[in-house]
Amino acid sequence: MPHSNLAIRYNYHLDEIKPNNILTFNQEISSIPDIVKLTLGEPDFNVPEIGKQAAIASIENNDSHYAPGTGSEALRKAIADFLKVRYQLTYSPDQEIVVTIGATEAIYASLNALLNPGDKVLIPTPTFPLYETVVRMLGGVPINLDTSSNNFVLSPAMVKAALDEYGPAVKAVILNYPSNPTGVTYSASDLQALAEVLAQSKAVVIADEIYSELLYDGQHVSIATYLPEQTLVLNGASKSHAMTGYRIGFIAGPTEIMQKVSLVHNLMITSPSDPAMAAAVPCFGTETGRQASVEMRAAYQIRRDYMVEELTNLGFTVAKPNGAFYIFAQIPHQYGSDDVQFARDLAQEAQVATIPGSFFGPGGEGYLRMSYATSLDDLKTAISRIQNFLN
Ligand SMILES: Cc1ncc(COP(=O)(O)O)c(C=O)c1O
Structure with a gap:
């Protein structure tokens, strides 16, 4: 060299x-x-057998061409089905769902679509460190909110105080539940109370729900139930189906925001890999999966x-x-x-x-x-x- x-x-x-x-x-x-x-x-x-067989069939069938940028139609439908059956959330596979390269790309694409330099992002801590890193990479300003004195749950009062202090500069709030690293989650009433405060702002909630299928007591509830027009739901197959290496994640959200997210996503990846998407279809879209x-x-x-x-x-x-x-x-x-x-x-x-x-x-x-x-x-x-x- x-x-x-x-x-x-x-x-x-x-x-x-x-x-x-x-x-x-x-x-x-x-x-x-x-x-x-x-x-x-x-x-x-x-990886569940049903997913492996679908990936093998995809390769055998020469399923080897550029897929739609937002992901294959079959997978977007399967994801819409999964969100409906598991969390009673309704999203259009054509307008409101984008398949990403793991939740990692979902985090980057969402924040990249929203942030301009200097914008603030509320991040309840302790948390998965990637959020802060990506915010900094995009020139945003992470505002860490220490939740340790509130059983590791962000309270409406903390959000209100931050919104009062920083005003419209707060572009996004990141919620991750069940949480990495604490395992703690939010109850339906916690989320409803947070949604009431956030509805008073224009901040977008980036709800990283990658562990939603690994909830032990009770039923996972998404904040999108209470704040659909301001929430991007991030999820994927990495944790629910032990598919970390297949790199399948997704974002679901309102059409208008998803159009912007799709633009960023397409610039970065063109489209996800066909066999990996094929594997995820039965995992999300069938009862066996x-x-x-x-x-x-x-x-x-x-x-x-x-x-x-x-x-x-x-x-x-x-x-x-x-x-x-x-x-x-x-x-x-x-x-x-x-x-x-x-x-x-x-x-x-x-x-x-x-x-x-x-x-x-x-x-x-x-x-x-x-x-x-x-x-x-x-x-x-x-x-x-x-x-x-x-x-
Ligand atoms: C909270 C959280 N979000 C996102 C990810 C990344 O997931 P993926 O492998 O789907 O990119 C992880 C991985 O550990 C995580 O813990």
């Missing part, structure tokens, strides 16, 4: 993008021999119950996790509140890998995130090692 003296002038927003410290930390501790990893947000199940999530959920629930009980017995305070596959556990007081040091010691001395809570933003300090998307045997080993470590 010839050496160039040219000083390349990069997009200056990149200066604000820090390396993903979850991945860096995970890499740092992965080389420890015999480590049990509770770090990754990745299902340990296989939807049932696959129910089976995985039952396994996760056993693990959640085990982890909550054992960690509580060991002196951790656990945020009540009603969904997703994470435990957010406060380190027992006698061990201090330096979660990064505690997680590092736990990895090095006890061979149990967790993620420090402070990596998820304000309110996460003093906590550890533990993923139970791993076998019950591994969880049992982890608990017995944590017990020895504390002793």
